Amino acid sequence: MTAARERELREAGLDPEQVRLIIDGALAEDLGPDLRDVTSVATIPVTQTGTADVVARADGVVAGLAVAAAVFELTAQLTGTGRTVEVSMVARDGARVARGAVLATVTGPTRTLLTAERTALNLLCRMSGVATHTRAWADALAGSKAMVLDTRKTTPGLRALEKYAVRAGGGTNKRMGLHDVAMIKDNHKYAAGGVAAAYRRVREAFPDVPVQVEVDTLAEAVEAVEAGATFLLLDNMSPALLAEVVAVVGDRAELEATGGLTLADAAEVGATGVDFLSVGALTHSSPILDIALDLRTE
Incomplete structure (x- = not known):
């Protein structure tokens, strides 16, 4: 080379x-x-x-x-x-x-x-x-502030290349792996005893690592923000519920719609006011x- x-x-x-x-x-x-x-x-x-x-x-x-x-x-x-x-x-x-x-x-x-x-x-x-697939999502979100994010659902060994390709297509990268961002998902919440407890434990163990929290309801979103979370994954929420969380949380946290998203629904989801849509299909199904x-x- x-x-x-x-x-x-x-x-x-x-x-x-x-x-x-x-x-x-x-x-x-x-x-x-x-x-x-x-x-x-x-x-x-x-x-x-x-x-x-x-x-x-x-x-x-x-x-x-x-x-x-x-x-x-x-x-x-x-x-x-x-x-x-x-x-x-x-x-x-x-x-x-x-x-x-x-x-x-x-x-x-x-x-x-x-x-x-x-x-x-x-x-x-x-x-x-x-x-090419990423550009289709980016085009669908044009006119909203939302950006399309990739996930860790990448081809083993090719993550760096596939995440670069997402950037080239007009998308943005989420965490590179388990080491650079803490992501508290449902299983972590259950194991730790709740959203607030899980967030507190991560903050105590790794005070300098960014923390993201997956939530399934408006109540969980409020609990996470009140615990200090500044990035929420809004999992499998309808556009109406996404818009409600946006209205309640406001600018206290960045908000990501995730789970079950389709290109046909991208514009509607982007219009709710969320900051990001995460799409595993960018890398696992293109x-x-x-x-x-x-x-x-x-």
């Missing part, structure tokens, strides 16, 4: 070393212990150079171009051809693209291009699918955006 690519990833909020580990693992699945693509080695002279276009096969929002570029660069290093690849970006992450649009062009050893193809596309298609690699050999 080039130094310029590492800078690009950092500017996107991604850790280059984490991206490298993800790519290394994905390439290992394809190349096996001998690090080889038997088809490309058998059919393509080692000296052959090619140019390939990364092309959208459907309309959508692109995300992950720098990650895909890093796959080609790392594949060139890993396969030991002694030759590099050059990636020229045509589109940018977060952009709406049309079917047939060229997103990037890659030039280098043909063997490298075809060896890297599937891993690069697997990541790019996945990230672009998340970004279809890929179909993207292909079209080779032009020299």
Whole structure:
């Protein structure tokens, strides 16, 4: 991976070393212990150079171009051809693209291009699918103050990439994991003996960690705010009840609608005055955006 690519990833909020580990693992699945693509080695002279276009096969929002570029660069290093690849970006992450649009062009050893193809596309298609789905939610919430949030319902090992894709699609990230934000959900409340008790215990144990509290009723929302909570998850509430909580709680806490939300209802929920809608489907159910690699050999 080039130094310029590492800078690009950092500017996107991604850790280059984490991206490298993800790519290394994905390439290992394809190349096996001998690090080889038997088809490309058998059919393509080692000296052959090619140019390939990364092309959208459907309309959508692109995300992950720098990650895909890093796959080609790392594949060139890993396969030991002694030759590099050059990636020229045509589109940018977060952009709406049309079917047939060229997103990037890659030039280098043909063997490298075809060896890297599937891993690069697997990541790019996945990230672009998340970004495309997120943009649909962001568009549905236009005109309200509400923003769409992701959750921890991510593909194991790909959380950083999928959460980046949410940002590229116009959404925002919730907590990265169990370590950076305390989220008091129903099971925690039951185990601790109630909303106030659970909140107090978290505050005593981790005074500097942000705390979010899931509530199911208006009474619980009031109890949580009075205990000191400044971020509430309003779980499976109707739009009418959401609006009532907004009116009662006011600006004492940020409010997130969660549970059972659908794109068809997004505008109605956003109009209640909540600050966020959390949607696990952004990462657990987004279809890929179909993207292909079209080779032009020299």
